[in-house]
Amino acid sequence: MAVENTLAADANLNTKAVPQRVLVWEAFKRHKLAMISAVVFMILTVACFSAPIIAPYEFDEINLSAIRQPPSLQNLMGTDDLGRDLFTRILYGGRISILIGIFSALIGTGLGALVGSVAGFYGGKLDNILMRFTDMAYSIPTLPLLIVLSSFTKAAVPMMVAIIGFLSWMPTARVVRGSVLSIKEKEFVEAARMIGAPDFAIIGRHILPNAVGPIIVGVTLGVGNAIIVESSLSFLGLGVQPPTPTWGNMLMDSQSTMASKPWLTIFPGMAILLIVLAVNFLGDGLQDALDPTLRKR
Numbered sequence: 001m002a003v004e005n006t007l008a009a010d011a012n013l014n015t016k017a018v019p020q021r022v023l024v025w026e027a028f029k030r031h032k033l034a035m036i037s038a039v040v041f042m043i044l045t046v047a048c049f050s051a052p053i054i055a056p057y058e059f060d061e062i063n064l065s066a067i068r069q070p071p072s073l074q075n076l077m078g079t080d081d082l083g084r085d086l087f088t089r090i091l092y093g094g095r096i097s098i099l100i101g102i103f104s105a106l107i108g109t110g111l112g113a114l115v116g117s118v119a120g121f122y123g124g125k126l127d128n129i130l131m132r133f134t135d136m137a138y139s140i141p142t143l144p145l146l147i148v149l150s151s152f153t154k155a156a157v158p159m160m161v162a163i164i165g166f167l168s169w170m171p172t173a174r175v176v177r178g179s180v181l182s183i184k185e186k187e188f189v190e191a192a193r194m195i196g197a198p199d200f201a202i203i204g205r206h207i208l209p210n211a212v213g214p215i216i217v218g219v220t221l222g223v224g225n226a227i228i229v230e231s232s233l234s235f236l237g238l239g240v241q242p243p244t245p246t247w248g249n250m251l252m253d254s255q256s257t258m259a260s261k262p263w264l265t266i267f268p269g270m271a272i273l274l275i276v277l278a279v280n281f282l283g284d285g286l287q288d289a290l291d292p293t294l295r296k297r
Helices: 002-017 019-029 032-049 085-122 124-139 140-155 157-166 168-184 187-196 199-235 248-252 263-290
Strands: none
Touching: 019 032, 019 263, 032 085, 032 263, 085 140, 085 157, 085 168, 085 199, 085 248, 085 263, 124 168, 140 157, 140 199, 168 199, 187 199, 187 263, 199 248, 199 263, 248 263
């Protein structure tokens, strides 16, 4: 009996000694779709940012003798209306789309985490004001506002990042506020208050690290949303302007030849589909891994 108790105690100690990051990683690895999505996202991102090395041509290299050629050994994805290599332009266009997606998501999630943590921590009138402001911002039609703002800013990449980021913080603010309302009642937060820790230190060192799950998920989902928004604006002719390629303006250029030259539409569309699906499935896997209530035993 004593031996069994000793073994049980050792097992409990071993279980408690496992770091949280190891548990999260093990849970994430069990999510096969998220693992595949992470690999796909990494391959696409590395390929796009290695475009100057692996692309066979310059993105603006015109060859009028090879206009609208189908996929071949010389042009893996065919050529466009000016004889430019489509594979090269997809790689270069992916750099713009992915950069806009990542930095817009970081801005939106960072602002949402700030608003949500302040509202949840202080509560009362400040919480009510911030949440009503969040509801008001959420009710504004995003795409028409983006169209207006993009036309004024000439669709410069930094301005598009800022606009999309500042118009996408509301969902993260709501989720983070809910997490903070729960976490601020924990014993370790009360202990920090009792020793006189300032509010910003309690929020930054104790509360937000324990709300990292919804924040990370917000970033991943925000990347996919920002890429779709950028592609939509470019498709409407209000995003990044040619000759700088993005997946959205490549789709816009192919509108008149969708039926007769389908590769001009299929390859940019597949690039957007793959990256957005990969990011969304990656976010689902991270959510399951980071949430102890969803984590598989």
